[in-house]
Amino acid sequence: MKTLRTTLSLSFTAAAAATLVLLGGNAVAAGHHAATAGGDEAAATAVLAQKSGCLACHRGAGKGNGPAYQDVAAKYAGNKADAEALLAKHIIEGTGPDGLGWMQAGKASLPFMPANHVSPADARKLARWVLNTTGEIPDISRLFVTEQITVTGVVKNPLTLDPDALRRFPPQQVGEVPLVCQSGADRGKLENFKGVRLIDILNKAEIVAPGHNDVKKLAIVATASDGYKAVFSWNEIFNSPLGEGVMVFFEKNGKPLGDTDGRIAMVSSKDTRTGPRHVKWLQNIEVKKIAD
């Protein structure tokens, strides 16, 4: 339970809030495609929901780890004014370990919602948006697509890599990786994708670790355009069988990745639960010393 809370609440950072302004602008444009009433603001709020970690568990229509937003809206339909404050409180504080009964009612696969790092103003905005949901929310994935990644931090050669540049590393073809959420929920699978090993990328970047004990203190942080982050340790990558399975990938069934994965994504294919370190819309890999 504790690790689940940590994972689900890590994604909203100051940096994410800053880029939201930018993505929010794009989302307004996307609203015209969305063709829903109030589409502009709805799409911008969907971006906020993605960046706040909400969409890892919720959909507009259909059961996820959490209930569909349209079911939440229906539950409070008669009393939206009070419901907005109540929902905002739940978004920030979580629903407590016993939750609100959505799982018992068969409408969610997790019993409770964890606390989330969302400002009071954003929580209100998200609550209002949830209460106005009547069907599937607009697909905003294309706003997060990344066309290149950077490799930064304590490296001799910082890199910028697009799929063409990635193709110059030794290719790895992967048959199938089942995707399992941190909660244990089945999220489908990654199939027939082509990528390269993170090890090969980091070797080209040349990690700078002059002291005998330096590498033991290094973390490798993968960051996506929605602010999602997953961390590896140097020893995991270079001194464990798991490292071989950490891939940056850019092709599926011989075609570029679609908007939902982004053009470039990453997966730690040997993890017990592969969902959390499947980083969609990969943007940056940073090598960082995290202990003195």
Ligand SMILES: Nc1nc2c(c(=O)[nH]1)N[C@H]1C(S)=C(S)[C@@H](COP(=O)(O)O)O[C@H]1N2
């Ligand atoms: N960029 C980004 N990658 C992400 C997430 C996310 O919110 N943003 N969610 C993760 C989680 S919690 C899971 S379970 C997997 C599978 O998500 P999918 O079902 O959307 O493929 O993607 C992971 N990768």
Ligand SMILES: [Mo]
């Ligand atoms: Mo997940």
